[in-house]
Amino acid sequence: MHALVERLFPLCRSITGDGVRQTLEIIGGSLPLTVHEVPSGTAVFDWTVPREWNIRDAYIADATGRRVVDFADSNLHVVSYSVPVSATMTLDELRPHLHTLPEQPDLVPYRTSYYQPDWGFCLSQRTLDSLADGEYRVEIDSTLADGHLTYAEHVVPGRLSDEILISCHVCHPSLANDNLAAIAVATQLAARLAEAERRYTYRFLFMPGTIGSITWLARNAEAVERVRHGLVLACAGDRGSLTYKRSRRGDAGIDRAARYVLESSGRPHRIVDFSPYGYDERQFCSPGFNLGVGCLTRTPYAGYPEYHTSADNPDFVAPEAMADTLETVWEILGVLERDRTYVNLSPFGEPQLGKRGLYEALGGRSDTKQAQLAMLWVLNLSDGEHSLLDVAERSGLPFAAVAGAAAALSDAGLLKE
């Protein structure tokens, strides 16, 4: 996964443009993607697909011609969606267009101006401080023109048409944790799911933030109807512990499965309530949709000093952190895959497990085994109103033991779905 992060890192992504296309092409190398191109000007709910932005070169050069800030060094140096500029101006005239982080003087910030025509450069405070007064040559060789918004889907079909969404944003330029790590985790997850037995159909979305998810939602009313659960993946690779942010519903299936996995696994973690700020869960959880979509990150949104700066580089992303994120998602999906609600077909008293070979023969011992307890719990709570996850939570038994007991009882004809 880390190799993919490194490979994608240099590309200049934005909410539209060739950087996104190149990113999707590279992901498509390991995962077959369906790429969608939506023309500028297309109405998507309250929004309009913007013009497409592309950039070839940009710099600030001093009187000697030396490039003191150069897009070629890092695509963070240019405010995303900057309109073209070609001008000579004094440092003072330039200043309103320069963005720094005075409290982190060595880092270059990340800035955008998608919907307000503007231009600007981002640079370290140290670089800014080193600039002498005088005239500077300012060039941004960009294009902002009718074109397309680009996003991609990958579907892993399952036995059911019910879908689980996995979504991650692909609009950030050279920022590794935000969001190349999540892209890498999602890519690996899709490959792993393809090998596994699946009940649900999985839909992976690689989209620019906000406008991308709004566009997808606007164009896919039928797929939206099929979404049962979903997870937005972001900031998936820093060394911090995991944070799960609940869906707006707060107790959706994904919320309960994520909480169960995080709590029962012993991983350090935080579970936070939904708030309408963050990643594309904002759109999936808008009141018109209110989908059961949560968001899994490691250190969440704006919670680390490297956030939205040049320090969010591939070194900031740890392979073992990405592996842990992937494993956690895998376990959450495992609960969703196996969770279901049964009805006990022999609900009057306990059925006689012994005659079916499901119960120890020698009574009176107090060291009853977990598997037997799990069967008694599943039988007792299978009244059509408790799912296996309910049983696991109420009994305190591991979900795997409960699911195993349900399978054995189902095989013995004692349960039906």
Added chain:
Amino acid sequence: MHALVERLFPLCRSITGDGVRQTLEIIGGSLPLTVHEVPSGTAVFDWTVPREWNIRDAYIADATGRRVVDFADSNLHVVSYSVPVSATMTLDELRPHLHTLPEQPDLVPYRTSYYQPDWGFCLSQRTLDSLADGEYRVEIDSTLADGHLTYAEHVVPGRLSDEILISCHVCHPSLANDNLAAIAVATQLAARLAEAERRYTYRFLFMPGTIGSITWLARNAEAVERVRHGLVLACAGDRGSLTYKRSRRGDAGIDRAARYVLESSGRPHRIVDFSPYGYDERQFCSPGFNLGVGCLTRTPYAGYPEYHTSADNPDFVAPEAMADTLETVWEILGVLERDRTYVNLSPFGEPQLGKRGLYEALGGRSDTKQAQLAMLWVLNLSDGEHSLLDVAERSGLPFAAVAGAAAALSDAGLLKE
């Protein structure tokens, strides 16, 4: 407000009689009141309006003619509703009619006998101890005769016919905190409301306790229907911190607004559950009405040693405490006035706030402003099921910020009520 307390203090109020009329006349000096006179014998639900009680003089005089206990010194000296007496008796014969506070030997208690014909005197234990055996002249020059029960209303009309009740009892004689302080706060509040923009109609009730509120409820079935929220004010001026007692419903609008204001203001306070003992919330919250009426006091019912004694005098009441009570009520009403439930008219994904000038243009910064967050929260939760107070509580944002965001979004056509 303290001047009003001092002016009202000497009057001999009871549940009926001229003391109540004089009190209402003085209040009426600053507030136009509608005074109601309900004849003795009128049936009001399970009760009957009692005979009217008036008193001119009362004393116990010793053998030398010296008045050892004198109504002229304090109207607390006579048990309220004492029947007329004119007799000479020994101290031992008198004793069953004498009430003291042995554990607070310098204070005179407050006693009543409204519904059981009786007579008595209240005096300090020290006075009682100083009385020599022998004969005493006992005179109570009172009248208990058909007359009227007197109460007053003041209405501050609002845009809606929905009403908020503010009620306080006017039946206690020379007790300052209980309840002249609340009378003063209510009077000031009415004046302040008259100057403000109002959605609700406010109805102020100045009534004797229990029989007064029962009489009002029995005579005002239509007004009762219009009551949306209400607050009984009592013990509004002592130096203790505020106590809000919930309505019987426990989560009525007034309960939530009071809790929000008390908790978010940082004031020391207590919130206690409803109990059917206290002031007229007992009647408003009887099961046949079950109104959303809470009770705001400073130190509550019987919670201070001066309670129902001669020590509850104007010195016991602090002007700044009354001001704080008034301000708290004002803030609670402010929440009720501004709280309402909206529907997001653009519920599919977030609406584009930027094109309406409601969102900062330059993205990528992490210092998002409170106003923007408040807009996102209001949009996200405005599904017709969450009020602005819900939004404030769930988001942790100040109610004022949430209400401001709702106003801006409403102006932009994104919300409807």
Added chain:
Amino acid sequence: MHALVERLFPLCRSITGDGVRQTLEIIGGSLPLTVHEVPSGTAVFDWTVPREWNIRDAYIADATGRRVVDFADSNLHVVSYSVPVSATMTLDELRPHLHTLPEQPDLVPYRTSYYQPDWGFCLSQRTLDSLADGEYRVEIDSTLADGHLTYAEHVVPGRLSDEILISCHVCHPSLANDNLAAIAVATQLAARLAEAERRYTYRFLFMPGTIGSITWLARNAEAVERVRHGLVLACAGDRGSLTYKRSRRGDAGIDRAARYVLESSGRPHRIVDFSPYGYDERQFCSPGFNLGVGCLTRTPYAGYPEYHTSADNPDFVAPEAMADTLETVWEILGVLERDRTYVNLSPFGEPQLGKRGLYEALGGRSDTKQAQLAMLWVLNLSDGEHSLLDVAERSGLPFAAVAGAAAALSDAGLLKE
């Protein structure tokens, strides 16, 4: 009660057989019992009544003829439901049939093999260690043949046909706390109930565990319909504190009454959630019945080292512990007997209690009496949706005070059921 425990202790009970019959005959000496005999082979839900087991003698004798393990010493020495054996075998051949408690080397364990034809002996680890290699004579003179399952009922009729079940298992051989103590408590309780005024009808069940309750449930569909509350009594005499295990419903009447009594009595206690492991509450709370049946024990299931061993003898059972269990059950039933839901017939404001002699005449005193508060609470909450137990819990007043107030108000015509 302890005398009954001692008298029943030596009998060799199992889930069927003469030990159960003798036990019921002795109980029947103090309590008229209806004894039911259900033939082997009878289908009861998913189960079949097993063959009847009886045993006359059993031993292991060494080469000298000395009985090294002898059923005559303790009926725990034979695995319950052992098939007949008459053989000579080496110690090594015998070992798979010998059960010990290596960590409690002086104690004899209790083992059964009801549904898997098998035989075995239980002995102390010390005895086992003392056995020399060589040949042993092994005799079990038992019968496993078609016969009957035996259980008994005792009904104490009440004014209502609604029933409260009291159930205890009678299938354990020489184990005193598990379950002779509960049998003794139930027997005493029945006698005490016969003397008391009763609203409910009480049905006492003395049955073998699991198969007994399943048999009763299968044969008594109509009685099951009448069950309103129930209590399984077990382990009722050890010196530990009480444990109440909730019904599957968790908030059934019995759950609330038991919690109220345990919490308000100040007894040390534990309240635990339902689990489908333990005693016959497993069957009563199976999803097809889901009855409001909890389980009261002292130290619960498997929670004491003497559990299911020869150390659970009459000395382990304390008369004062049994008395405390009995008293607790009595108090719980007292709450259920008196708890009901009233409607206030004068719900608009408070009714005038004074004119009915229910209220102190002299007002203004702060030392209001509990009885008056209880009346106000009952009147306030009697809207058809709160029971007296609700009133007691919400008011914090003793249930007895609340029930007394309800009785007085009812007599005064202010409440109806």
